[in-house]
Amino acid sequence: MAKAFYAVGFWIRETGQALDRLGCRLQGNYFFHEQISRHRTLMNIFDKAPHVHKEAFVAPSASLIGDVEVGQGSSIWYGCVLRGDANNVQVGSGTNIQDNSVVHVAKSNLSGKVFPTIIGDNVTVGHSAVLQGCTVEDEAFVGMGATLLDGVVVEKHGMVAAGALVRQNTRIPCGEVWGGNPAKFLRKLTDEEIAFIAESAANYSNLAKAHAVENAKPLEKIDFEKVLHKKFAHEGDEHDSMLSVTREVPPELAPPSPTPAQ
Numbered sequence: 001m002a003k004a005f006y007a008v009g010f011w012i013r014e015t016g017q018a019l020d021r022l023g024c025r026l027q028g029n030y031f032f033h034e035q036i037s038r039h040r041t042l043m044n045i046f047d048k049a050p051h052v053h054k055e056a057f058v059a060p061s062a063s064l065i066g067d068v069e070v071g072q073g074s075s076i077w078y079g080c081v082l083r084g085d086a087n088n089v090q091v092g093s094g095t096n097i098q099d100n101s102v103v104h105v106a107k108s109n110l111s112g113k114v115f116p117t118i119i120g121d122n123v124t125v126g127h128s129a130v131l132q133g134c135t136v137e138d139e140a141f142v143g144m145g146a147t148l149l150d151g152v153v154v155e156k157h158g159m160v161a162a163g164a165l166v167r168q169n170t171r172i173p174c175g176e177v178w179g180g181n182p183a184k185f186l187r188k189l190t191d192e193e194i195a196f197i198a199e200s201a202a203n204y205s206n207l208a209k210a211h212a213v214e215n216a217k218p219l220e221k222i223d224f225e226k227v228l229h230k231k232f233a234h235e236g237d238e239h240d241s242m243l244s245v246t247r248e249v250p251p252e253l254a255p256p257s258p259t260p261a262q
Helices: 002-030 191-215 219-231 235-242
Strands: 063-070 081-091 102-104 117-119 130-132 176-179 184-188
Touching (some): 002 219, 102 117, 117 130
Parallel strands (some): 081 117
Antiparallel strands (some): 176 184
16 A cells, blocks of 8 residues: 555656646746756865765765865764865764864964864764864864864863864863863863763764665655655654664653553
């Protein structure tokens, strides 16, 4: 039955497209021509082209431009921009650059130095962070909305707090948390927090694999699965297991416990 519904829906949509084309012909030179801008996830600039490892995940709405290299198992999430036009951007293995982050480089600044942006292995860069001509070493953590300016170095196991502004040429030592505007030393990381950095990178690496599978599906398969999802409620549980998600049922929605027999 699901396949029958899918087939009927497919022909209805095909008929709609055919009617649209017919209507455009009847309108002649006066019909409205819709301009579609095709997004390019990978884009050359000058003679430079991005290089992405075959086991890395780049979200379809992300943009990698010019001299950008992404290592094995890394993930570049939705809405990110990595622009390596004036210099190069390097992202190591197992690193995640989360949604809407911007990574750029510095061709020149007041000190006259040229800074690429180098991000090491198993690094987490939180949502909407801005990295400009800086170095983030292996297993470091950059919080959501943080800004790292030219010449900044975050050493291994260093952490930049959410919303921090790290000024030019600042060095954040291993095992320290810096935060504020401008960013200053706050405290030392605990052993549990250092372990969390590696755990966060591993979790995002696994999550990226699930997103890569979903993004690789053709539209026909996605539409067909939507029909199946409505018919089989347990399908959502399978997706949750792929994403390592456990859904909690609010108390008011939980089924009532059976009352014991009197």
